Amino acid sequence: MDNRLVDYAHDRFPLVSVVVPVYNVIDYLPETIRSAVNQTYTKLEIVLIDDGSTDGSQDYCDKACVLDSRITVLHQENAGLSAARNAGLRCITGEYVTFLDGDDVLTPTAIETLVTIAMESDSDIVTGSFQRIARSEDLVALKSDNAYRVMSSQEALEAICFPHELNISSCGKLYRVSCMGRIAFPVGKNFEDLATIPQYIARAKKVAVCTSVVYGYLVRQGSITGTGTIDQKKYDDAVCEINRLAKFLVEDGKASRDAIEHIVAFSWLRIFRMLPVGKDSYLSVDDWDRLTSFLKRESLRWRFDDRVARVERIRWLLFSISTNLYLRMFELHSRLTGLNIV
Structure with missing residues (x-):
């Protein structure tokens, strides 16, 4: 699809909410927000949830929403990643939602790719591939024909237990909001995706798995994915x-x-x-x-x-x-x- 010829504001295209939890990531946040606002798919609402930041991230969020009307900001006392995502889910208005952590990045065509597959296959969840990167410039958006495979929820749950095509991370996926029900992330817990994403998958009628790289995990000190040991x-x-x-x-x-x-x-x-x-x-x-x-x-x-x-x-x-x-x-x-x- 050539996005230059497409008017994504048209009613036939769904509004996609991008939920971005933010906590003390000022060194990474500008690139994270830039990767969201520069998506080739433009029919977005971008919800920044400032989880009690103290390093200037909170001010940057406020400045960002002035520059792009699609951005809204919610400030809350520090309660953790799960609480921030839950707060975002409570206020979104999109038909679909995707999660973007405040120190990660999306490839430019990520949401266009996921939405296109969702519309073609009528899938409730669409998942893409990801790369682990040391800096945002390392993310390589490989050309792809956006090939995908559609699974039933049973097939997808089986696949997520033998992680290969389908991973258990909340990010790099597009969810139909109506399919998610009232299932929330566990507040105050680490490894919050582990028992939550399978519940979303179990509620889905169809899950589409795409090989295209859509998400870049920035591996840094202080994140669970980046640290050598856990307390x-x-x-x-x-x-x-x-x-x-x-x-x-x-x-x-x-x-x-x-x-x-x-x-x-x-x-x-x-x-x-x-x-x-x-x-x-x-x-x-x-x-x-x-x-x-x-x-x-x-x-x-x-x-x-x-x-x-x-x-x-x-x-x-x-x-x-x-x-x-x-x-x-x-x-x-x-x-x-x-x-x-x-």
């Missing part, structure tokens, strides 16, 4: 959200038992590499041994399973050989690229 609060949140995920999937009944068991094990495999060791560890020796033994058993189960994506099978294989080898893989990758693998 005990984040660990406790991980326990809570993994349990909540498993409970929902079992009660929902669409995903197979194997799928549920894999996403639980895989979630713990990802958490394992973020845990501090030695004198900084907050786990008891017994808890550490139980987690390691559990993952060892799971690694033998999944390392050669074709339902698991190749890169994840490699993770399981490395863990089955040696926990130290598994952890050293992340260290080596970080040194070579400057980016952490999640």
